[in-house]
Amino acid sequence: MSAKNAFYAQSGGVTAVINASACGVIETARRHPDRIANVYAGRNGIIGALTEDLIDTSQESDEAIAALRYTPSGAFGSCRYKLKSLEANRREYERLIEVFKAHDIGYFFYNGGGDSADTCYKVSQLSESLGYPVQAIHVPKTVDNDLPITDNCPGFGSVAKYIATSALEASYDVRSMAKTSTKVFVLEVMGRHAGWIAAAGGLIEDHDIPVLILFPEIEFDQARFLAAVKAKVEQHGYCTVVVSEGAKYPDGRFLAEQGTRDAFGHAQLGGAAPVVANMVKDATGYKFHWAVADYLQRAARHLASKTDVEQAYAMGRAAVEFALAGHNAVMPTVKRTSNDPYAWEVGEAPLSQVANVEKFMPREFISEDGFGITAACKQYLIPLIQGEDYPPFEHGLPKYVTLKNAPVERKLGAFEL
Amino acid sequence: MSAKNAFYAQSGGVTAVINASACGVIETARRHPDRIANVYAGRNGIIGALTEDLIDTSQESDEAIAALRYTPSGAFGSCRYKLKSLEANRREYERLIEVFKAHDIGYFFYNGGGDSADTCYKVSQLSESLGYPVQAIHVPKTVDNDLPITDNCPGFGSVAKYIATSALEASYDVRSMAKTSTKVFVLEVMGRHAGWIAAAGGLIEDHDIPVLILFPEIEFDQARFLAAVKAKVEQHGYCTVVVSEGAKYPDGRFLAEQGTRDAFGHAQLGGAAPVVANMVKDATGYKFHWAVADYLQRAARHLASKTDVEQAYAMGRAAVEFALAGHNAVMPTVKRTSNDPYAWEVGEAPLSQVANVEKFMPREFISEDGFGITAACKQYLIPLIQGEDYPPFEHGLPKYVTLKNAPVERKLGAFEL
The missing domain is CATH 3.40.50.460 (Phosphofructokinase domain)
Structure with a gap:
């Protein structure tokens, strides 16, 4: 099997650890040059794919990619841009496939919340029917913690x-x-x-x-x-x-x-x-x-949870590993295997069950009077905030990375959003 | 010279490091039991002195006092209560001296900003004239950085x-x-x-x-x-x-x-x-x-400046050392001796020059257009944010101390504020 390129994009509100997932994706991809030639990132999320505004992450040093692990925000830019339904705007999905085809992209890693899980799922379905199958893996991210199946969301x-x-x-x-x-x-x-x-x-x-x-x-x-x-x-x-x-x-x-x-x-x-x-x-x-x-x-990356950073990285890594193992239309999840001591492992969820499902606080996590949380809620929350993972500081401030974000040469005509 | 007790109080808005000054005061006093028998803290600042609501810090373990160094807020309570001028309310100053006399207090350490420097100065003057001389030392503290003479204020x-x-x-x-x-x-x-x-x-x-x-x-x-x-x-x-x-x-x-x-x-x-x-x-x-x-x-003690913590502690320690050396009506200061590398030492300012003087930003620290800071301002600021000094964490949260704050037995009648 010849190496294909991968596309990675960040979607929606960014977090303190979404770049740790990006780090997991890119570092893992770099370990498999025989299968993944290059990771192209979408500049400002999926808009970068639609407008063929791709970032060549191979221009970034290993050190810069490693620094993503402790840099908050979206290093490639994100966007609030929800693709409409397939029926309402098939043109956008077709454009995505066209761009993927032009740049020999065989893997689509989409790092976001519920909306992007839905987009990711549709891309996988449509690419199949358009005869250019792309393996679409969703990487979970949302501070709101509202994705289903996964025990919690990185961020x-x-x-x-x-x-x-x-x-x-x-x-x-x-x-x-x-x-x-x-x-x-x-x-x-x-x-x-x-x-x-x-x-x-x-x-x-x-x-x-x-x-x-x-x-x-x-x-x-x-x-x-x-x-x-x-x-x-x-x-x-x-x-x-x-x-x-x-x-x-x-x-x-x-x-x-x-x-x-x-x-x-x-x-x-x-x-x-x-x-x-x-x-x-x-x-x-x-x-x-x-x-x-x-x-x-x-x-607030300066006060990130170590557990969160590790899980964010693991979700990015697992996404690539799933792709290399031939999986499609799935999302890695955090699976809690023990409360005390807290233990977790990487799970896997089909996107068909993730897309458009919102997870709310269970009523039994809220105290009877409605103004507090229960012991069950504390048991759920405490492991998630465990551990500190301070970024390096220089001259009194965190030393975060800003990538070069060099563009990939365009091959197609312009596209109106 | 027989040992006297010391009185310590926190005044005005609290900070991430005012307790580090308290730590400096108490730890240093504990090293001189021949001169300072006990440190009594005012519960809720100077109000504690006026109402004879004193806290017996000798009831706190060395570990608890050491933990003050990394615990934000005012461990003994603070207050916003400005003593009026001597002319307008001589009664309050006389009450302070009465309480100090009743509890054999020979040292007054007042940890605050401009108003408390003024109170501290007056207490020193009045105690002299009332025939019960108290050594009054002001410990600088204010997030606003507006005290004169000192290069900067702890907090x-x-x-x-x-x-x-x-x-x-x-x-x-x-x-x-x-x-x-x-x-x-x-x-x-x-x-x-x-x-x-x-x-x-x-x-x-x-x-x-x-x-x-x-x-x-x-x-x-x-x-x-x-x-x-x-x-x-x-x-x-x-x-x-x-x-x-x-x-x-x-x-x-x-x-x-x-x-x-x-x-x-x-x-x-x-x-x-x-x-x-x-x-x-x-x-x-x-x-x-x-x-x-x-x-x-x-x-935000979790992100305190190491320089700030060290200076806050040093101001508390110096206050006690000044008192033991017989000084009165003074305030320890931070004296910058070098910019690059940054170096500082403890200085000393007479309270007569500190009380009621506010230090504003020099115009040459603000850029010409009024929307930014100049290189001179950066040179001033950068050393002050140097270094990290993280508190210990437990179960994902900082492990701050809450003191016992046991009361000292009252010896006087009630006092109406």
């Missing part, structure tokens, strides 16, 4: 570690100040649909921190919430609130959508944290502080 | 390292996403009066990140700012903005005070970051994300 463990650590540190701060100043600290975290990230905030309860969590899965009940805050402050002198950006009222409105207007009458896009903080202040008079972690949480 | 270096690292990581994230999604990322940082913390964001320029800084020292010019954002995005595809919470319009209004109202007409307390982000969106249409680091930045 999530590091955000969870960051949020739990940050909430712990800020809670110590508030505890110091509560006598005369801040009594309530509100931290807004990501997770528009699923409360996995917010749940990580619940881990600080075991450090004696009074914490309340507002999950997207639990309808927000303002009166019950305010009573819970008061009870915590009366008992402990202070309270930390972790609010998911996806927390919403029973009518489906997000907490963040408060119809606020600026001085000119423009609708003001705020966060959920200031809304919750002001709500507490209005009802109780407690002094508050709030933070919105936003990109800081998913980019 | 600042770690915030600077956190902000520069976070801005760098988030910028990598934005760079990945900019093709189809977020083009402008806005990070709000602390520093109501002085732009030192915001300046730290400028360090990422040397990592090829297009960054604009909004300083409190520079009047905000909306048209110039928006033009600068557009220029950066057109050149680089994206842009990071670091905005100080203290950034303001020429008329003195803070950017954060936009007169925003919620659906019920209540004034909405927002941050400067969403205001700036929405302003950019309205003018350019660029998709944005924003973060407000708030307490996360000053509590």
